[in-house]
Amino acid sequence: MAKFVSSFRGYGFHKKDIHAGVTVADMEEFLRVPIEQALLHPDDPVYVYLDEINTAGSLQWLFKEMIGDQMFNGTAVPDNVRFIAALNPYRPREAEAKAGGLHYRDYSGGAEHVVDAREAMLSSLVYRVHELPPGVLPYVWNFTSPHSVGVGEDKLLPAPDYVDLVGWPPLPRDATEETIYTRLFCVRSMHRLTKDAELRPAVGGSKDLWQGITFYIISAIDASNRFVRNNRDTSSVSLRDCDRSARLVPWMFRFLRLQKRSEDEGVPGRALVAAAALPAADLMLMLLDAIFLTLFVEYEMRLPNEERVQYFEFVFAAVDKSCVERSPRLPGPWPKDVRALAARSADTIRRATMLLVKYLNLEHGIARNQGLVENTFAMFVCVVNCIPVSLR
Numbered sequence: 001m002a003k004f005v006s007s008f009r010g011y012g013f014h015k016k017d018i019h020a021g022v023t024v025a026d027m028e029e030f031l032r033v034p035i036e037q038a039l040l041h042p043d044d045p046v047y048v049y050l051d052e053i054n055t056a057g058s059l060q061w062l063f064k065e066m067i068g069d070q071m072f073n074g075t076a077v078p079d080n081v082r083f084i085a086a087l088n089p090y091r092p093r094e095a096e097a098k099a100g101g102l103h104y105r106d107y108s109g110g111a112e113h114v115v116d117a118r119e120a121m122l123s124s125l126v127y128r129v130h131e132l133p134p135g136v137l138p139y140v141w142n143f144t145s146p147h148s149v150g151v152g153e154d155k156l157l158p159a160p161d162y163v164d165l166v167g168w169p170p171l172p173r174d175a176t177e178e179t180i181y182t183r184l185f186c187v188r189s190m191h192r193l194t195k196d197a198e199l200r201p202a203v204g205g206s207k208d209l210w211q212g213i214t215f216y217i218i219s220a221i222d223a224s225n226r227f228v229r230n231n232r233d234t235s236s237v238s239l240r241d242c243d244r245s246a247r248l249v250p251w252m253f254r255f256l257r258l259q260k261r262s263e264d265e266g267v268p269g270r271a272l273v274a275a276a277a278l279p280a281a282d283l284m285l286m287l288l289d290a291i292f293l294t295l296f297v298e299y300e301m302r303l304p305n306e307e308r309v310q311y312f313e314f315v316f317a318a319v320d321k322s323c324v325e326r327s328p329r330l331p332g333p334w335p336k337d338v339r340a341l342a343a344r345s346a347d348t349i350r351r352a353t354m355l356l357v358k359y360l361n362l363e364h365g366i367a368r369n370q371g372l373v374e375n376t377f378a379m380f381v382c383v384v385n386c387i388p389v390s391l392r
Contacts, residue, residue: 002047006047012044014034014046015049018059020055035077044080046080047082049086050083054131056130057130060132068135087132089235179222182218182239182242183214192250208328209331212331221242224245253287284331284334292349301374320338
């Protein structure tokens, strides 16, 4: 946002990612350009954005000078250099989460012991962050967690041009600020689908059906975020997950259509360009399956097996409740029963994930187990869509 505003106004903008390895010399080299720019254009602001400043414990004194005193290592910084900084939250891990992952321990002398109380404290946090100097605290703004929106607040975001093609779908009754942004992401993705030569005739020109499908996706993402936050740390999901989920639905739809045609033609991974259009009912179910696969990659895969059934039951129940409250128009072929939805989602995920592994040339003795099947599919989806992925 700061970069966009600076570019729009023609101001200078410079960003530095802070981490534990950043030194004073690194900061001095980084600041050389913005300071030169500020001296060259004294009437224009030059914005310097420092990301995650509380991850570098040895430089807190320096950040206090920059933010609180407009100084750098004892030297005055031009007044038109404006510092903006972001922090990682100081948030303890949940008790059950402390058992996994890496620990900061010292094995010297053959005896394991915690290095010191400070290291023990740092290792117990969701993010390894350090305390801010008191001189920086007056400048801190805490955005907090998403809160419920009131009457009229669902119009907080401006409407882009493409909203006219889909329209604003309603929000779930328990919507938060995050839900408003999720709606914007989903409307953008549905706008892409309205240009699909096959899907557009199947849905028709009615905004009601496009809005109903969009509402369904919003409700599913919203419920997924709530489930993960309730069963993990509150920082386990963010707007990045909402944005990725909305972007993945159209891609998953195209993937499933190619999968269907490749199965019909007997040509793995390739569809005929001049293939006949699929029936409208099949396309509608394919769009529902695309939602299932999106939720699987973005949310379900991070959960242990014992929580996955609970996850889908929670999501489908929440979506069903939202649909009862708001009565959106949904495609006729979509199952309404929660059990039918759960059964279809399980079958969709099984078939889609097995598709890629089926064509892998595995060495003798390597089993096509759940881990291999799911990780192969996730890696494929994330690589093609430029999504960071960490497999375990």
